[in-house]
Amino acid sequence: MTNDTITIRFFARLREELDTEQLTFPAAPGLTAGDILSELAQRSGPWAQLDGDQPVMIAINQTMSKATAPVQPGDEVAFFPPVTGG
Amino acid sequence: MISIQNDDFDPAAEYAGLRDSGAGTGAIATFTGLVRDHGDREGVEGLYLEHYPGMTEQVIAELIEEASRRWDVRKARVIHRVGRLALQEQIVFVGICSAHRSDAFAACEYIMDALKTSAPFWKKELSESGEHWVEQKDTDLARTDSWDD
Numbered sequence: 273m274t275n276d277t278i279t280i281r282f283f284a285r286l287r288e289e290l291d292t293e294q295l296t297f298p299a300a301p302g303l304t305a306g307d308i309l310s311e312l313a314q315r316s317g318p319w320a321q322l323d324g325d326q327p328v329m330i331a332i333n334q335t336m337s338k339a340t341a342p343v344q345p346g347d348e349v350a351f352f353p354p355v356t357g358g
Numbered sequence: 359m360i361s362i363q364n365d366d367f368d369p370a371a372e373y374a375g376l377r378d379s380g381a382g383t384g385a386i387a388t389f390t391g392l393v394r395d396h397g398d399r400e401g402v403e404g405l406y407l408e409h410y411p412g413m414t415e416q417v418i419a420e421l422i423e424e425a426s427r428r429w430d431v432r433k434a435r436v437i438h439r440v441g442r443l444a445l446q447e448q449i450v451f452v453g454i455c456s457a458h459r460s461d462a463f464a465a466c467e468y469i470m471d472a473l474k475t476s477a478p479f480w481k482k483e484l485s486e487s488g489e490h491w492v493e494q495k496d497t498d499l500a501r502t503d504s505w506d507d
Contacts, residue, residue: 284408284480285491331478334413350410350478354494357407357438357479358391358450358470 276345280308283352286328289318299345305330306339308349327354359434360418362409364441367451372435376453381432383455387462389470391450393443398492402483407440407449410478414438417477421469425454428468429461436469438479468505475502 277296287293297308309330313323322328330337331350343349361367369390376386395402422434433455443449452470456462473479481492 281410283410283478284482288491331410331413334410334416336476350413352410352478353480353491355475355478356481356492356494357409357477358474 278303278308278343278345279348280312281348281350283350285353286321286351289321291318297349299343299347303343304339305332305337305341305343305349308343309339309351322351328352329354359436360415360422361437362411362414363437363439366439366448367437369448369451372437372451372453376433376435376455379433379455381455382457383432384457385459385462386453386455387459387466388451388453389466390448391470393445393447393449395445397481397483399483399485399487399490401485401487402445403486404442404444404484405449406442406482406484406489407438408480408482409438409440413478418469418473421472421476424472425465425468429465430456430458431461431465432456434465434469436473438473438477440479442484471498471501471505474498 276299278299280295280297282290282292309322312319329352332341333348393405418436425431435453437451439449452466454462454466475498483490
């Protein structure tokens with residue numbers, strides 16, 4: 273990971289359906305977690321669900337966050353379905 | 359103390375560890391969750407559990423801190439298993455030492471309820487007809503929310 277990128281991680285159903293565990297995303301001034309979701313949703317196939325009806329939870333640096341939360345270079349942003357442990 | 363692990367655990371040994379911890383305990387409440395044969399669907403033959411390493415431990419530590427602010431909690435122990443689990447296997451253990459019965463019960467139930475809706479674990483049901491990621495339940499969310507009423 274370099275200083276000008278963000279690490280994106282996917283878990284559970286999203287990881288399987290997107291067939292992606294991790295990717296890097298270019299950091300940009302004023303970028304939010306929601307912006308990343310919208311941009312990834314432009315990709316073809318299963319990626320469209322990121323902007324769909326199904327809820328997507330967001331964690332920035334392992335803390336639950338909102339889509340409006342700003343993202344900095346070097347951050348780890350995770351997207352995943354609502355949790356179902358216990 | 360928090361453990362996320364593939365291996366099974368021994369509730370009796372965990373209880374003994376809590377009892378012998380020297381935490382000034384007058385009451386210990388424990389909960390053990392098991393894999394059952396039905397969930398979103400009937401005919402479940404097992405579960406696969408995934409988690410977010412690092413974040414999981416952090417969230418559970420925060421839940422224990424929150425429980426300690428609300429009730430007398432002398433010592434807390436949380437174990438959650440991940441990976442592939444068969445029917446009747448143990449998934450989760452919560453044990454709470456307190457000076458008082460009511461605090462031990464409440465803290466144990468609160469941690470268990472909040473863990474189900476805020477700790478990054480995901481369950482997949484395995485059955486003859488295939489695999490199915492479990493959906494989050496509104497009833498679980500309502501239980502967690504009810505602690506703030």
